[in-house]
Amino acid sequence: MKAVTWAGPNHVEVRQVDEPVILNERDAIVRVTSTAICGSDLHLLDGYVPTMQNGDVLGHEFMGEVVEVGPGVDPSRLRVGDRVVVPFPIACGSCNACAAQLYACCENSNPNAGIAEKLYGHPIAGLFGYSHLAGGFAGGQAEYARVPFADVGPLKVPDGLTDEQVLFLSDILPTGYMGAEMCDIQPTDVVAVWGAGPVGQFAIDSARMLGAAMVVAIDKEPYRLSLAEQAGAIPINFTEADVRAELLELTGGRGPDKCIDAAGMEATHGSMPIDVYDRAKQAVRAETDRPHALRQAILSCRSGGIVSVIGAYGGFIDKFPVGAWMNRGLTLRSGQCHVQRYMAPLLERIQRGDIDPTRVITHTMSLDEAPHAYDLFKNKQDDCLKVVLRP
């Protein structure tokens, strides 16, 4: 079968690989009908996430039809022929983390837990197509994918919904929603969102859905900002304006009550020297992540506010404004999204018409065009916001 593989930093290749087989009793094989490229894939592409290997199959946002199930899959939960969306964290459903709905911290789904434990103190769940640190699982940007613990995660799609409407339940819609949910939004809240990529867009939608008084979107790409504006947010272009001053102006000097970092470890800085400083440190691995959005969010947030981090970070950062965070009583919340927790309720919202996930799709391409698609998405060309690949 065809699969999109990592072939070294900034290099993806569509290669012919074997079709997946059942490896564990509770596996299912899914014939992928739609899969998407995520901002997280860009971190892998650039080589900022350690333990990638040449030949790793990429992709953690996918859906399709179940074509085979292992002998341990409970038939009342999943059968051949079911149409499913697959959540990107692999979770066993029976450990203490899963019992607490912390699916992205599942204690049993990462065969390389020992490595993760060394880097992070405690292991993280296995994730599809997301490095060997996250288990070494083949991803879903392929014609077929193996799904472990298939009777736990995958969500059956009711008839009458298109792939485009439900595909993003696999990751970015729940992620954006969790970003907003972690903010404990009150009707009086001003919520600022750093990053107007697909995740940021859904954080904006969710913040509005959860009743924020005002939502502000911060990015540098005019086309992304104008999409955010159409979704009801006030745009700030951080290359043109002083973000903090602008936020103070909008909030009568208080600062936003809640801040969401949806930019992550490859954020850029409006000021050249600071950006160069962090890029240099990242290049020589003196810091692994560039935390511009995070620093700015902490410094902008009103005292006692919440900073919610859904942008991905992988290792260590420099110049974390710990003084601001501590002395002004800020709350920092974060996490890989516990997707399984949000799939069913968000599906309902889609069915009710509360939210339209298709609004972020700008490109639909074939699997063969994946290298070009990665280019467009990475370099923000052709007004690219979200690419759906159809194997």
Next chain:
Amino acid sequence: MTARHHRTRQRASTDPGRWGRRLGWLSIGLGTLHLAAPGLVRRVGGVDDSAASRTVVRLIGARELVHGAGLLFGRNTRGWVWSRVGGDALDLASLGVALARRRGIRRARLMGATGAVLAMTAVDVATAVRAGRSRARRLMELTGTTTIRRPRSDVYAFWRRLENLPRFMTHLDEVEEIDARHSRWRATAPFGRTVSWDAEIIQDIPDTRIAWRSAGDAAVRNLGTVTFTSAPDGVSTEVRVRIAYDLPGGRLGAAVAKFFGEEPHQQVADDLRRLKQALETGDVVRSEGALWGERARKEFPQRPAKPPRADELVRGADELVRAANELVRGGLA
């Protein structure tokens, strides 16, 4: 955070490298001092009147940096410490020559330097001897702990059926229960051939504690205990394991030590992870990168995360045995 995390804490009490690392840092410090401030070293050492000492001090600095790097990053601690002893001997010889030629304040300073080198030599020799002894008979004690979301009685029962042990302890091939107290254990690795020994249960407190030890003339005498306690959440069980191996000297002991590798506790940690998976999910999870779930010996090197070829799946079953054989051939060569 409400979840009780799977935690694995381990301790290995055989580490001879601690002093080696201290000496490594000392070497780095001395080397840097000799190279960065040779003038100061020559003055304090009382040899600032000799032109040749300029070169000698620099050479000593370079040598110490090599020693430091070797001790901190190299594998053979013992070799590097003996190399330091050699360096000490050279230094003492040159100091002797220098002493014979000097009087007054310089002689006093030289005496001081000689005293310092003598003290260092004593530490080096002691460390080298200690590192050497780790090749002799010694006790290797491994501990590990995890929390399993199953009642104490279930976890105890699973462990008490000793036939289950090879399902999560990868170094075991088979455990056969002979009667309520006695069992026969068989392992392939690390000896390259099948080794078996008898074990007896010496304490068995249902749902609480099991202790066993090897009986008769086991090649590697061993002793283990596992305790089961209720976690504060009321539904999970905390499992604590302690296993001690009485490693014989010579090639056998060396092969076993090599099998457990530089981080022997990792073995117990991985075993407990598999135990937890087996009990909580009924299976040991496999990924395309780490295909051999239950039988996996090492997390790295991995294969790329792409579906395996059919022949890789067949071959994998023998992987463990072959890897063990290679390990032993390498270890005993």
